[in-house]
Amino acid sequence: MQPIDHPKSLMEVTAEQIRCAIVSGELPLGSKLSEQRLADALGVSRSPVRDALAALQSEGLVRISPKRGTFVFTPDLRVVDELCEHRTILETAALHLGIERNHAKLLRDLENSGAAMERALAAKDAHGYTMGDHQFHNAIILGAENRSLAKSYNLTISPLKALRTHLFTIMSENTDRSMKEHLAVINAVRAKDVELAVSQLADHIGHLAEAFRTKLRSEKSSNVKRAM
Amino acid sequence: MQPIDHPKSLMEVTAEQIRCAIVSGELPLGSKLSEQRLADALGVSRSPVRDALAALQSEGLVRISPKRGTFVFTPDLRVVDELCEHRTILETAALHLGIERNHAKLLRDLENSGAAMERALAAKDAHGYTMGDHQFHNAIILGAENRSLAKSYNLTISPLKALRTHLFTIMSENTDRSMKEHLAVINAVRAKDVELAVSQLADHIGHLAEAFRTKLRSEKSSNVKRAM
DNA sequence: AAGTGACATGTAACATGGCAGTTTGACACC
DNA sequence: GGTGTCAAACTGCCATGTTACATGTCACTT
Incomplete structure (x- = not known):
């Protein structure tokens, strides 16, 4: 017996569709949307x-x-920096808590996602690597066992996920270093070395932020097309 | 001549009204709301x-x-713990950043709100003290100069604000200790002692969480009345 | 050619109506 | 007294109509 979960409302599936379209790049950054066109395309009101x-x-x-319209977000250099800083705060705190109060499960989940990433890397599967990466960081957040923190994290991380697929299309990011950093975090967690794990994680996210910065600086184009 | 700021949308003022009514206690915790009744009461659709x-x-x-109804949140012991933990993470991180990158303004704002709290305390002005307290913690968050963090903070802190007015009606909380803790944080910030300031702040929020816990445990009543 | 303003078009905000799921309580029945 | 039934009231969800505002277009003036 378990409380039956209500079927998702139309609004929820609509939100998922649009979110997925943005994150996957189907709807370009900065493009103009329209309630009417989206409704027609999705077959709802x-x-x-x-x-x-x-x-x-x-x-x-x-x-x-x-009264003007709805636009997909545009990556602003400062906003991205702030998002990454915020993300670092949440993840390092969650990692700290997770090691202390949930070590076994945390380590297991991290090792699983780490293995998935290594498999994807060997198979040159960029999408699989990204999925493993999300899984890895999600495990860190869930390890803290704090729903408020997790909710806040999921609410702030979406633009970064979208940016990742927009900026690193075909394994152009330094996946080798990224993989090593993930493994370093796992090793530190295994050794229950909170300080080391946290600093490794902070460095890792910092490197991602740096990659975003260099990519963004090289993309001065501000093309606002209509997508929907 | 100056650019005219758009008047707030009807939805925004409606949200402010309802939020204020919840935080102030006009709408009791757990009470059932109704879109129709609220619309009638506020004179909108x-x-x-x-x-x-x-x-x-x-x-x-x-x-x-x-399909069932909308209810004002009910303070769950675990949820409150998680909110306080989340709040501690955000505020300590913000304080750390603020001391490093924004010391002068941060110290000034903290001292101002501290003085306001002392005045309110001398005048036995409970509401004024609460306002000063909010101002104090808000200054910490703003000191980090990270809008993503600030947005997330304001989104998670509302239930705690509501709880405060619901649980501590007439100066029943230990305002003396609270005041001392605020002053201790200010002193540590003045001395640029990051470690001390952060630990003092964490203790302060921890004490608040503890007060919430004891209050909540003594309130077993789960009376769900209709309010609107 | 450059500037102006009327106008058509597109937008989201807001109002309202219909609908399906949920709750409630009266009431027949055991 | 306890139990099952069912209808009416209530709820939020969704669709659609209406309105105010933003903006692009283009004839017209200078």
């Missing part, structure tokens, strides 16, 4: 689309300009 | 009310149960 866009705005994935 | 409630749900102030 404007109401759920409107609700979904409002939810996505709170995730930072879209920006609703009153 | 159901649309802005609905949007506002959705926004308040993402703040954790209300819980929308599909």
Whole structure:
């Protein structure tokens, strides 16, 4: 016996569709959306689309300009820096808590996702590597066993996920170093060395932030097309 | 001549009204709301009310149960613990950053709000003390100069603000110790002693969490009345 | 050619109506 | 007294209509 989970409302699936389209790059960054067009494309009315866009705005994935339109977010250098700093704070704190209060499960989950990433790396599977990476960091957050923290994390991380697929299309990021850093974190966790694990993790996210910065600086194009 | 700032949308003022009513205690915790009644009471249609409630749900102030009704949140012991832990993580990280990159302004703001709290304390002004307290912690968050962090903080802190007014009606909390702890943080910040400031702040929030716990344990009543 | 303003178009905000799921309570029945 | 039934009331979800505002277009003036 378990509480039955309600079937997802139309608004929720609509939000998932649009979120997925943004993260996957189907809807380009900065492109203009329209409630009506999205509703027509998804075969629903404007109401759920409107609700979904409002939810996505709170995730930072879209920006609703009153009476003007809704736009996919555009990566601003400062905003990305702030997001990465925020992410570092949440993840390092979660890692600290997880090692102390949830060591066995945390280590197991990290090792599993680490293995998945190594397999993907050997198979040159960029998408698989990204999935493993998300799984890895998600395990860190879940290890803290704090739903408020997890909710906040998921709400702030979406734009970074979208940026990742937009900037690193075909394994162009330094996956070798990334893999080594993940393994270093796992080793530190295995040794229950909180300080080392936290500093390794902070460095890892810092490197990602640096990669974002260099990529963003080289992309001055601000092309605002219509997508929907 | 100056650029005219757009008047707030109906949804925004509606959300502010309802949020204020919850935080101030006008709408009791756990009470059942209704889009229709709220709309009638506020003199607007159901649309802005609905949007506002959705926004308040993402703040954790209300819980929308599909087809059943919307309820003001109820303080769950574990949820409150998690909120306080989350809050500690955000504030200590912000304080750390603020001392390093924004010391002068941070110290000034903290001293100002500290003085306001002392005045309120001398005048037995409970409301004034609470306002000063909010100002104090807000200054810490703003000191980090990270909008993502600040947004996340404001989104998670609302239930705690509501709890404070619900649990500590008439100066029943230990304001003397609270005041001393605030001053201790200020002194540590003045001395640029990051470690000390952070640990003092963590202790302070921990004490608040403890006060919440004891209060909540003594309130077993789960009276769900209708308010709107 | 450059500037102006009327106008058409597109947008989201807001209002309202219909609908399906949930709760409630009266009431017949055991 | 306890139990099952069912209908009415209530709820939020979704669809659609209406309105105010933003903006692009283009004839017209200078």
